[in-house]
Amino acid sequence: MNAGPLRPVLAIYTALFLLFLYGPMIVLAILSFQSQGGGPQFPIQDWSIYWYEHLLGLADTSRVSQLPVGGSLLRSLALAFMTTVVSVILGTMSAEAFRTRFKGAGPVFYLVILGMMVPGVLVGLGMALLSNVLDLERAWFSTAFVLHVVYTYPFAFLVMLAIFNRFDRSTEEASMSLGVSPGQTFRRVTFPILFPGVLSAALFSFTLSYDEFARTLFTAGSDLTLPLAIYGTFSVEIYPNLFAFGVLTTLFSFTLLVIYGLLMKRFTGVESRRYKGQEDAT
């Protein structure tokens, strides 16, 4: 589009926008290499990895207490994993159901979507009240877990819905009528079409659950998850060990993203190779 000076102006604006998005994180990453005596601000007195050692418990005792990352990290990973498995299964089942027209599709759709729309603090409060009344003990693997699924299942559902929308059922039927067994059909036809969706849904569910804390705050009981441990430091003075943690957890998430990308790429690569092989055979 030719609109005179508008294009360069918007380009500069977008660059500034990206700076706005990334600036704080870049500053945080730089400050995580602050020396032991330095505070959570500039200037950097001396570059060091002291706060990383402090975070991992390798540093000598100091006046700053260590972040409670160990147990909470394991709990968060386990919780995210459980949430992912259940969300993907529920999401796939519901999306498969939506391939048929049925009465009440609208209300059911909105019921599922409601899970990602309702603020975490509200469902968290409701769940806490419910467990109070029913005299259930609150724990990350029960009350918090079911709420995490309530949150991530709609995302998995939407992703799978998008996949199924592009999935022509007649390809399955063609395979079956050509005498391919149902097992083979699933492995060679259905699964390859669904796999990218399943992978995306899993990635969504895992990262959302791993980072979720509004829903966990009232429902996790006494054992903290990782976001809760971070939230606990909000009320006290912050130190660069929190920044070091931020850098490490971001790297972890990026690793997940890269694994996702590689799996997707490898998978599509295998598909095209197989297709080529078939061409050669004819």
Added chain:
Amino acid sequence: MTSVTTEITPDERQASPAVVRQAKDRRRALFLLTPGVIWMSLFLLLPLCMVVYVSFWTQTTFAIEPTLTIASWKQFLSSPTYLSAIWTTVRIWAIVLTATLLVGYPVALFIGLFVKNKTLQTALLVACVIPFWTSFLIRVIAWRPMLGTEGVINTILLQLGMINEPLTFLLFSEFAVLVGMTQIYCVFMVGPITFMIGRIDPSVIEAARDLGASFGTIFWRIVLPLSLPGVIVGAIFVSVMVLGEFATAASLSGRKVNLLGNIIVSQVGSLKWAFAAVAGVVLTIIITAVITLALRVVDLRKEM
């Protein structure tokens, strides 16, 4: 002409394979949906009903009793603290919504309309989304070293000689909350708007230009109306998240900004469950009103 249809009797029609298959499919769909619907009813609808129910319970010092009363409601609606929390929540929501739209729209316009290269377009969108792979709480806390009295912005302004002493209103203020929320949530505006602008048929714009329309006319008459569903979807996302917020306010306002979410958290902390429930119901009413209003303008299901 009618002979073909009259040959099929109602009985035959019922037994036709298509109808049998349809019924089977419907049963299968029902079976597949049941677990999800049960899960959402038990763990989403039931807790929400519980919030409404408990808001009418009797609050004693450290416990609640299931004796129905409107005492909590009366106390809530006559307390200046709680009423000002409602006002703060609505005000912050309105400002952040406007800010995300104003900050995000030009970016969406650039990516969706001006960047013709598909790869670059995707790369820019990915660049907008990547910060989401950082923990939300870390992104909130990252504003502290930016805005503090010894923070980056004050340091730069001091070095440039634009100010003589550090600006104190930057951190632990409503300003900090607004900046933090705008940065965290504006991507939810950029995404849907870019999507809608990207879907505009280039030939429509081409035709308008051939007919002598200026860029201003094209924008107001074509681009803006066609991008409106994206704006609404983005507005719904931002609204729902901002209205349910409490962490940003807790971290960046220094307790100066109390949203309804903060009220809920502090009331639960002091075991005032009934008050927390009242705040929850008020929050639900506000959010429902906002979404209903937005859905009047656009059918979300059609856009997805």
